[in-house]
Amino acid sequence: MFKTISMNKTHALFLLLLLAVMPSFAQPPMQGGEWKASDGKHVNVHGGNILALGGTYYWYGEARSHDGKPYSSLGVGLYTSKDLLHWTSRGLVLPVSREAGSDIEGGCIMERPKVVYNARTRKYVMWFHLELKGQGYDAARYGIATSDTPAGPFRFVRSGRVNPGGWPIGFSLPDTTDLRHQLLFPELKAWWTPEWRTQIERGMFFVRDLEGGQMARDMTIFVDDDGKAYHVYSSEDNLTLQIAQLADDYMSHNGSFVRVAAGGQNEAPTVFKKDGVYWMITSGCTGWAPNAARMFCAKNIFGPWKQLPNPCRGEGADKTFGAQGTYIFELTTGRERKLFKGAGHVFMADIWNPEHLSESRHLWIPVTFEDGVPVLRK
Numbered sequence: 001m002f003k004t005i006s007m008n009k010t011h012a013l014f015l016l017l018l019l020a021v022m023p024s025f026a027q028p029p030m031q032g033g034e035w036k037a038s039d040g041k042h043v044n045v046h047g048g049n050i051l052a053l054g055g056t057y058y059w060y061g062e063a064r065s066h067d068g069k070p071y072s073s074l075g076v077g078l079y080t081s082k083d084l085l086h087w088t089s090r091g092l093v094l095p096v097s098r099e100a101g102s103d104i105e106g107g108c109i110m111e112r113p114k115v116v117y118n119a120r121t122r123k124y125v126m127w128f129h130l131e132l133k134g135q136g137y138d139a140a141r142y143g144i145a146t147s148d149t150p151a152g153p154f155r156f157v158r159s160g161r162v163n164p165g166g167w168p169i170g171f172s173l174p175d176t177t178d179l180r181h182q183l184l185f186p187e188l189k190a191w192w193t194p195e196w197r198t199q200i201e202r203g204m205f206f207v208r209d210l211e212g213g214q215m216a217r218d219m220t221i222f223v224d225d226d227g228k229a230y231h232v233y234s235s236e237d238n239l240t241l242q243i244a245q246l247a248d249d250y251m252s253h254n255g256s257f258v259r260v261a262a263g264g265q266n267e268a269p270t271v272f273k274k275d276g277v278y279w280m281i282t283s284g285c286t287g288w289a290p291n292a293a294r295m296f297c298a299k300n301i302f303g304p305w306k307q308l309p310n311p312c313r314g315e316g317a318d319k320t321f322g323a324q325g326t327y328i329f330e331l332t333t334g335r336e337r338k339l340f341k342g343a344g345h346v347f348m349a350d351i352w353n354p355e356h357l358s359e360s361r362h363l364w365i366p367v368t369f370e371d372g373v374p375v376l377r378k
């Protein structure tokens with residue numbers, strides 16, 4: 001009898017010990033584990049960004065319903081924190097609309113929201129990728145919303161395509177009067193042929209969308225040291241990136257834009273600047289499935305952009321450690337840098353769970369420099 005009890009005690013002790021050490025086997029929240037906010041639920045903002053304001057961090061992102069449907073946008077959610085580790089949900093700062101016919105009517109898709117502060121107007125401006133209800137991913141629009149306070153609520157302003165009728169900087173017109181015929185080559189039926197690719201580079205899809213405006217899907221907003229802001233987005237059927245400057249109030253495009261890596265199929269753009277050099281890290285186009293990251297650098301935001309090798313190193317580098325980038329956040333205080341191995345920037349990424357987008361995990365990794373180029377190590 002005594003022996004049985006003592007055996008049970010030993011078992012219980014062993015179990016307790018196991019439970020005590022188990023959490024250390026689980027992935028930490030910043031590295032793809034469950035990240036519980038103060039309400040005990042996993043942080044449900046994805047594809048978003050962080051704004052640091054007077055000692056508070058504002059983390060905006062896609063709020064997804066828990067029903068597991070792909071068209072599951074609830075709107076844009078916000079969490080706040082004092083230390084980047086512990087987060088409190090502040091609810092939806094831009095919910096999908098109940099109004100029938102609204103551009104953001106429930107059933108629409110709102111992705112990759114980025115909120116920036118405009119010092120001139122003292123307003124918070126949100127840009128996001130919008131797909132209209134019932135149209136899959138065909139609309140390819142940007143959406144804009146604004147608020148007087150970082151915690152919202154944000155007021156939806158409008159959605160649209162980018163720079164209708166506008167020509168990119170440095171775009172040379174082919175030597176023809178019938179430009180559209182020349183570029184669209186109606187007889188060019190097969191995709192992914194060398195001829196097709198040349199036409200993409202020359203601007204076949206750019207010209208197709210000239211009148212209605214350029215497609216805008218995966219996106220980020222980059223604010224430069226001089227306060228000028230840029231909308232960086234996958235355009236032209238996700239084949240070509242475009243970088244379009246915003247007006248001084250950040251509420252529209254100012255008409256200046258460039259095409260980048262034409263035909264290169266880049267998505268999920270993230271941009272940062274260090275010592276006068278612009279760095280851009282993107283993904284390839286494989287939907288929710290991870291792929292290898294790509295990297296570009298430039299001395300001028302409008303290019304030329306030079307492509308460099310994948311910045312990821314170590315195990316999982318060929319799939320961006322299972323994630324896809326969303327934003328590069330600058331670390332300015334000593335405490336922030338300490339959290340990320342002394343790095344000056346952190347690469348925020350999403351480990352998508354397409355069956356349950358609300359459960360998608362977060363991967364934040366320091367951006368360190370090796371041999372003068374950014375490197376991502378998990």
Ligand code: GAL
Nearest residue numbers: 111218267268285286287288
């Ligand atoms: C990804 C993109 C996501 C989402 C998804 C839909 O490539 O980065 O934001 O649009 O495709 O399949």
